[in-house]
Amino acid sequence: MAKATEASLDFLCVGLNHETSPLEIRDALVMNEEEVGRAIHVLRDRAGAEEAMILSTCNRTEVYARGAAVADLSLFVNDLLREIKGMDLGARGHRLYAYREPDSVRHLFRVACGLNSQVLGEPQIVGQVKDALTLAARSGGSGPVTERLLDAALRCAKRARTETGIGRGPISSVYAAVNLAAKVLGHLGTKRALVIGSGEMAGLAMCHLVDAGVGQFTIAARNRGRAESMAAHAAARVVSLEAIPVVLPGADIVVCATAAPGFIVMEAAVRAAMKIRKNRPLLLLDLAVPRDVDPLAARLPNVFLHDLDALAAIVAQSLEQRRAEVPKVETIIDDEVRRFMRWYGSLELKPTVTAFRGHFERIAQEELERHRGRFRPEDHPALESLTRAIVQKLLHRPTTRLNRAGEDGGQGLRRIDAVRELFGIGREEEPNEDRDPR
Amino acid sequence: MLPVLYALSVAAYARAYAHEGGAGGRLGPFALRAAVLVHILYLSVRGVLEGHLPLASVYDFLSATGLSMAVVYLYVEAREGIRTTGVFVLPFVFLIQIVSSAYGTQTTPDPVPLRPFWFELHTLTAVLGYSAFAVSAIYGVLFLILYRDIKANRFSFFFRRMPPLEALGQMNIRAAGGGLVLLTLAIALGVGWLQRSGTGSLFDPKIWLTLFVWCIFAFSVLAYHRFGWRGPRAIYMSLIGFTTLLLSRVAVDLFFHSFHSFR
Numbered sequence: 001m002a003k004a005t006e007a008s009l010d011f012l013c014v015g016l017n018h019e020t021s022p023l024e025i026r027d028a029l030v031m032n033e034e035e036v037g038r039a040i041h042v043l044r045d046r047a048g049a050e051e052a053m054i055l056s057t058c059n060r061t062e063v064y065a066r067g068a069a070v071a072d073l074s075l076f077v078n079d080l081l082r083e084i085k086g087m088d089l090g091a092r093g094h095r096l097y098a099y100r101e102p103d104s105v106r107h108l109f110r111v112a113c114g115l116n117s118q119v120l121g122e123p124q125i126v127g128q129v130k131d132a133l134t135l136a137a138r139s140g141g142s143g144p145v146t147e148r149l150l151d152a153a154l155r156c157a158k159r160a161r162t163e164t165g166i167g168r169g170p171i172s173s174v175y176a177a178v179n180l181a182a183k184v185l186g187h188l189g190t191k192r193a194l195v196i197g198s199g200e201m202a203g204l205a206m207c208h209l210v211d212a213g214v215g216q217f218t219i220a221a222r223n224r225g226r227a228e229s230m231a232a233h234a235a236a237r238v239v240s241l242e243a244i245p246v247v248l249p250g251a252d253i254v255v256c257a258t259a260a261p262g263f264i265v266m267e268a269a270v271r272a273a274m275k276i277r278k279n280r281p282l283l284l285l286d287l288a289v290p291r292d293v294d295p296l297a298a299r300l301p302n303v304f305l306h307d308l309d310a311l312a313a314i315v316a317q318s319l320e321q322r323r324a325e326v327p328k329v330e331t332i333i334d335d336e337v338r339r340f341m342r343w344y345g346s347l348e349l350k351p352t353v354t355a356f357r358g359h360f361e362r363i364a365q366e367e368l369e370r371h372r373g374r375f376r377p378e379d380h381p382a383l384e385s386l387t388r389a390i391v392q393k394l395l396h397r398p399t400t401r402l403n404r405a406g407e408d409g410g411q412g413l414r415r416i417d418a419v420r421e422l423f424g425i426g427r428e429e430e431p432n433e434d435r436d437p438r
Numbered sequence: 439m440l441p442v443l444y445a446l447s448v449a450a451y452a453r454a455y456a457h458e459g460g461a462g463g464r465l466g467p468f469a470l471r472a473a474v475l476v477h478i479l480y481l482s483v484r485g486v487l488e489g490h491l492p493l494a495s496v497y498d499f500l501s502a503t504g505l506s507m508a509v510v511y512l513y514v515e516a517r518e519g520i521r522t523t524g525v526f527v528l529p530f531v532f533l534i535q536i537v538s539s540a541y542g543t544q545t546t547p548d549p550v551p552l553r554p555f556w557f558e559l560h561t562l563t564a565v566l567g568y569s570a571f572a573v574s575a576i577y578g579v580l581f582l583i584l585y586r587d588i589k590a591n592r593f594s595f596f597f598r599r600m601p602p603l604e605a606l607g608q609m610n611i612r613a614a615g616g617g618l619v620l621l622t623l624a625i626a627l628g629v630g631w632l633q634r635s636g637t638g639s640l641f642d643p644k645i646w647l648t649l650f651v652w653c654i655f656a657f658s659v660l661a662y663h664r665f666g667w668r669g670p671r672a673i674y675m676s677l678i679g680f681t682t683l684l685l686s687r688v689a690v691d692l693f694f695h696s697f698h699s700f701r
Contacts, residue, residue, distance in 0.1 A: 169598075180588075182602060183588070183597070183602050183603065184588060184602065184603050184604070185602065185603075185604055186601075186602035186603070186604035186605050187602075278665065278666035278667075278668075279666070279667070279668055279669060279671070280666060280668050281603070281604070281668060281669060298589070301669055301670060301671070302668060302669040302670075304588055304589060306591065309591075310591040310593075313591065313593060314593050317593060
């Protein structure tokens with residue numbers, strides 16, 4: 001029998017994020033697709049990593065690797081970043097964090113759940129984690145462990161979102177404004193919006209309103225060219241700032257985000273608009289500093305005026321609520337880490353081979369005992385010997401192949417996983433499906 | 439038993455309300471449906487045993503009002519798909535049922551024996567109509583609280599748990615509209631019965647006050663649909679209607695002699 005050679009199951013994470021590094025360093029280390037591919041090749045070729053994945057966003061650059069045969073992966077990653085991004089973190093006295101499993105697994109799960117994000121519970125990170133795996137797969141860095149790990153991380157993130165309030169409530173002023181619009185006006189599908197301004201904030205607000213279902217837009221702006229390019233995204237009508245009193249009565253939501261030094265929307269215009277609107281509710285969202293809407297307009301019945309201070313209060317409240325949900329998310333992460341580590345531990349070769357053989361020998365023994373009564377006592381030794389020989393012969397080839405799994409890297413691990421799955425190894429608590437009901 | 443069942447419903451709705459992020463839970467609607475079913479069974483058995491609808495005393499009337507408020511609430515909840523307002527409506531149902539169970543007798547002789555079926559229908563539609571107005575008033579008050587909170591930039595727990603302001607306004611007006619239809623039926627059936635039986639007068643103060651209440655609600659519904667009234671003005675109108683309804687019932691029973699009052 002060939003000697004079992006274990007595939008390395010060391011799973012490490014080395015990196016830096018917004019908690020450990022300033023923006024200038026994080027910015028300088030963001031990798032594009034090509035750089036990620038190069039880094040994965042270096043990790044595989046020079047560090048001997050069997051699987052590698054890189055998560056590189058504006059808030060973090062993290063290297064995940066299995067089976068790297070280097071004494072100090074942090075040092076290796078430091079050299080790797082110097083080679084690919086031209087930045088020597090060591091020379092700057094900057095340290096990378098490093099985790100070994102199960103902490104590396106826990107770290108990835110925390111990242112996927114948004115606990116490690118600058119804005120607690122933000123959802124974009126889930127997509128970034130998915131993209132990291134896609135890139136790893138394209139560069140030949142993914143394998144059975146990273147694939148399974150990513151599945152587990154995404155499941156963990158999904159559970160955190162559905163079972164806790166970590167993703168609840170708006171976390172940006174613009175999103176808070178859209179939430180507020182839905183709270184006042186209900187279903188936004190039939191509502192009309194007037195966006196005053198053509199800057200970044202106005203564009204962002206318009207995008208969020210489009211996402212929330214608002215279908216009719218009018219843009220009032222000084223810069224007609226920019227307003228028209230904004231209007232192209234939502235088939236909006238563009239008017240000048242002077243036309244505001246004319247278009248105001250037709251709007252249910254007004255978003256103001258200009259850089260004007262004074263008020264753009266006066267109380268008298270709102271009052272006149274409300275008369276034409278027969279007092280139907282009007283939501284004025286003033287995202288400008290200094291403010292665009294005359295605060296006196298807030299006194300009119302059915303006019304809801306909210307400025308950035310009010311929206312910031314909603315955002316602060318949401319963040320506070322999210323912070324209160326962190327312990328619940330940590331419990332889910334603990335649960336998922338335990339689950340993943342159980343599977344990960346099962347990939348060890350020797351226990352699998354032993355369990356695999358034991359599985360067949362146990363079945364043979366059980367059948368032997370069941371039918372022992374049909375044979376004469378003097379035949380029992382021969383019967384046992386015969387059964388053992390059949391089992392040995394049946395298992396010889398699969399055992400030999402399984403023992404070689406350790407030398408086959410990722411393929412080997414897949415083979416081990418498949419054997420455990422096929423024969424229910426490590427699932428003793430489940431009902432034994434192998435037994436013949438007869 | 440009925441107060442206990444309603445208390446359980448209130449507790450379930452309160453728990454769902456307190457659980458932020460949940461849509462309102464399933465236990466509350468389940469408990470409330472069970473309570474309503476038992477209540478209907480109880481009143482039906484009593485109706486069969488006594489030979490008339492159990493609406494002869496003020497306590498019977500209260501019990502039927504509690505039941506129909508619960509039914510109206512369940513209808514609005516099913517229609518709007520909003521469960522977070524139950525905690526504000528059902529305590530009234532519970533209180534009404536407590537009073538009815540504590541002071542009401544099990545059987546009450548019918549003061550008007552041999553009443554025709556459509557007179558019973560008159561009473562039933564009136565009870566349902568009043569209950570719809572009560573539910574409408576509760577939604578009206580919720581609307582006003584939320585309206586003031588939003589205007590004042592107070593984004594409290596109440597703000598987060600309430601449905602959109604517009605939905606509350608619609609729930610208020612729909613319940614009022616339903617109540618108006620039922621009250622119209624009740625008035626028509628009552629007047630018809632009066633004409634045939636000759637047992638009372640059309641110049642009864644209760645009839646005139648009820649017609650006055652009907653006018654207020656009719657204007658409220660008309661103003662919403664026809665004149666586009668929205669917001670506090672429309673809500674105040676329906677609240678004035680409900681307050682007038684309550685005061686008129688008390689006034690009729692205390693200060694006027696009516697053939698039609700509960701004693």
